[in-house]
Amino acid sequence: MKMKKVRLRPLLKWGAASFLGLLLICGLFYLSIYWGFWGKIPQSAELQNLKQSEATEVFSSEGELIGKYYIFDRQPVLFEELPQHLIDALIATEDVRFHDHEGIDSRSLLRVFIKTILLQDRSSGGGSTITLQLAKNLYGRDDYGHLSIVVNKLRESIIARRLEDIYSKEEILGLYFNTVPFSDNTYGIESAARKFFDTPASELNLEQAATLVGTLKASHYYNPRLYPDRSRERRNVVLQQMKKYGYLTPQDFAKAKKQPLELDYQLFGNNNGVAPYFRSQVKKDVMAVLDTLKNSEGEPYNIYRDGLQVFTTLDYDMQLLAEQAVKEHMSELQKHYERAYGNRAPWKQQGFVNKVLQESDVYKKLAAAGLKKEEILDSLNRKKDMELFDWEGNKITSASIADSLQHYMKFLNIGMINLEPSTGEVKSWVGGINHEYFQYDHVSQSRRQIGSTFKPVVYTAAVEAGIDPCTYFSVREVTYDGGWTPKNSGPEEDPYMNYPMMTALSHSINTIAVKVLFTVGLQNVLEQAEEMGFPKLPPYPSIALGTAEMSAAELAGSYASFANKGHAVKPFYITRIKDKYGNTLAEFEPEVAEKAAFSKTTNQVMIEMMKATVNDGTAARLRHKYGLSNDIAGKTGTTQDNKDGWFVGITPNLVSVTWAGTDDHRIGFPSTAIGQGANSALPAFALLMKKMNADPAFEGITAARFENPSPEVQMMLNCEPEKRDNFFERLFTRADKPKKKEDRKGLFSKIKGLFGKNGK
Known part of the structure; x- marks a missing residue:
């Protein structure tokens, strides 16, 4: 028994020593962590001043959260909340x-x-x-x-x-x-x-x-x-x-x-939620503002981490309706567009597809890396599973980069902006059909020829210069210096038919728009456009037909002058920026032109002329197809070879501009019937108005009425919608010259006029 006790003592000592050693190792291990050998342990001072990246929030005019800019999607909330x-x-x-x-x-x-x-x-x-x-x-x-x-x-x-x-x-x-x-x-x-x-x-x-x-x-x-x-x-x-x-x-x-x-x-x-194109533009503008500011520590603000608040003018409910209207219209228009092209569609022509492929960034990048053409094409034609956008639902399919490029070539796109004409406050902004797949913004970035939407500027300059709205102009084609012969779209017109300016504008007659420009003078038209907020335009007579290029946002600001007593505006959409503590960092005010671009009389004349466009002109489908009874003035626009379709809708409290077309300028609509602004762009506005009409919250817009024109303006517009040359006029009068209102006084006066006006 004593022998066992003697033998156990070394074991107990060894065990105790091992245990103490283990405790010492564990203690040292713990201390090594505590002292930061395995990585810094935050001290109390740091823990008392915890900083976490916080997302910047973007709000609509009603205070609805419409988006965030973040690396980590985080917003703080108080415990009490x-x-x-x-x-x-x-x-x-x-x-x-x-x-x-x-x-x-x-x-x-x-x-x-x-x-x-x-x-x-x-x-x-x-x-x-x-x-x-x-x-x-x-x-x-x-x-x-x-x-x-x-x-x-x-x-x-x-x-x-x-x-x-x-x-x-x-x-x-x-x-x-x-x-x-x-x-x-x-x-x-x-x-x-x-x-x-x-x-x-x-x-x-x-x-x-x-x-x-x-x-x-x-x-x-x-x-x-x-x-x-x-x-x-x-x-x-x-x-x-x-x-x-x-x-x-x-x-x-x-x-x-x-x-x-x-x-x-x-x-x-960035690509999801309400108003992604609008939020993308807001981010650019906010970042530019933040570059000029410093926080309390003297450092620049960071839009992704500083938890800022950005307040905008966007109407949340109108934005939702605008996005719905665009989706409904464009999904249907795409079907008609593809069906109209059939097998002759550009994206089905291999030669054209190869040309576009070689112009792509990915092709140029591979070429710059030293790959030969055959190697590049082999790389671009390797298939893999990818998700492709489609109006009927995105699809996962086996496709190559070349297949993807060909797929996206066929899609039509759109840009729509709606703003309050008195301030320029943007109420809705749809920059394209899908921000995830088409990030190019067709409201602010895209600049396209504006077509016939420029014609109201020509007629405004004419009325402002004192030309009677009932001055008649012949529809006949004329060849000008340099061999330029403007032509009308649609069926051939009777060369002896004459129209007053109201009819010529409402039916968008090209030949008369050019004649009005020459009558009032190109320089006068350019000056009128500048006063209405248009950017500097090229001094060519072809601007009468809208060869100038503008963005939808710029066009909306200029057209606002018709609903704002002659004062143009700049689209305005950010009202203020606050830091996460609620301190205001920057505030912004509307930019409204101080000087009216035209008189009240001219304003009323032009509104009546553009109301005629909606009531019985190129935009009449607003009435007979969509059943809209609102007070609306407007103008359609279609550019050469049907590359761009436009519609501008004006109500007393809302100006709307819509563009439709393709991103590749070489691809237009297959025909005027499908590509004209009345078909490609106008329906988006019409569907939006129908949705707003159904919502009482928008009565301030939908029920608004233009002021009645003065008796003077009513007299100025009291003329027949058309007049055909009689026998003597056809015999002696050049049909490409304007006919005055005063000429409607009977046969004797007409004959007398023939010999006293040098054929005018």
Whole structure:
């Protein structure tokens, strides 16, 4: 017996020494982490001044959140704004002893050690407290090989202890909810609430709160957008936990458990959500403004991390209606367009496709890398699975880069802007058919020939110069110096027919527009255009037919003068920028031309002439096809070879400009019937107006009426819509010269006029 005791002593000593050595190693290991040998541990000063990147938010005129600019989608929310059932759901599910520990729950850790490690019971939970999770959310985890889990857990425990020393329990909950990652790359409860339920966190109901808390266990696995059934089951587990720990009564639990999972999912990425083209333009402008500003630390503001607030003029509801109208129209127009081209479509001609392919950026890049033509074509024709845009639903298909280029060549595109004429405030902005696949903005970036939408400027200059609106002009073609012979579209006109300016404008007669320009003088027309806010135009007579190039936004600002007593405006869409604390960094005001571009009389004459365009001219389908009874003036436009279709709609309180066409200037519409502005662009405006007519909220626009023209203006426009040359006029009069209103006095006067006016 004594021999055994003697033999055991060395073993006990060895065991004790080993244990002490192990404790020493563990202690040194812990101290090495504490002292930062495995990575910096934030000190109290840093933890007291936590900085997290916050997304910049963009708001409509009504305060609706329409988009964000971010690297991490995060917005802060105050603890006081969090509903109690959200807090209860988190504590019941993630850390029921949250108020009883100081960052580390020893009882939970002991439970995990015994049940999970010794008894292999995975249902015991993870032992991680809300404060430990906050530490992980704030500083992430690094890779230390096999020691990663140990090192990271110890680092988080040190940080958690320091957080508990600095912050109250309520402040820790607030920090947690503002940093925790949710599904779909969303950070913080405010961003998650707005993304999945389109509501601020303060208004989350019980079921919504439980759904979001439930995703924290595994944000992808329980993503309510991707796996709604799985997410609903997890939500009910959260509700069960709330009942278990007394946060819910059995009755409330039973009621909440039966509720369906109802999402109102919102996308705020660059390509998704409402008004992506508008938000893209706003971002450019805001970044330019931020380049001129410095924060309190003397550093430039960052649109992606500083949590700014950008307020705009956009009307959220009108924007939704405009996007719907564009989608309805363009999806149908695309079908007619492809059907009209048939097998002769440019994108089906291999020679043309190869030419476009060789002009592409990807081809040039490969060529610059030294690849031969055959090698480049081989690379561009290798097929792989890719998603292609289609109006009937995007498709995953096996296609090459060359196939993709050919596919996208066929699509028509559109740009539509609606603004308030008195201020230039932009109410809706649709820059294309799909921002993800067509990012070129056809409102602000695209500059195309404006076609017949320039003709009202010519007639405005004429009326302003004193030319009687009832002056008659012959429709006959004339060849001008240089061999230029403007022609009319459509059926051939009777060369002996004469029209007053109202009829000529409403029916968009090219030959008369040019004659009016020569009558009033090219320089007068150019000056009139400049006063109306048009950019500098080329001094060529062909501008009468709209050969000048402009963006839809520029055209809208100029046309606003007709509804704003002669004063042009610049499109205006950002009202102010604030920092995350609510301090105003910049404010902006409308830019309205001080000088009226024309008189009140001219204004009334032109409105009446453009109302005639809608009532019985080229835009008459607004009345007979779409049944619109609103007070509308307007002008259609179609450019040479049917490359561009335009429509400008004017109401007393809204000016709308729409362009439709292809991105490749070489591809036009196959015929005037389908490509004319009345068919390609006008329907988008018509559908928008119909939708607005159905919504009483827009009565301020839809029910507005132009002021009645003065008796003087009514007399000025009191003329026959057409007049054909009689026998003597056909015999002696050159039909390409204007006929005055005074000439309508009977045969004797007409004969007398023939010999007294040099054939005019």
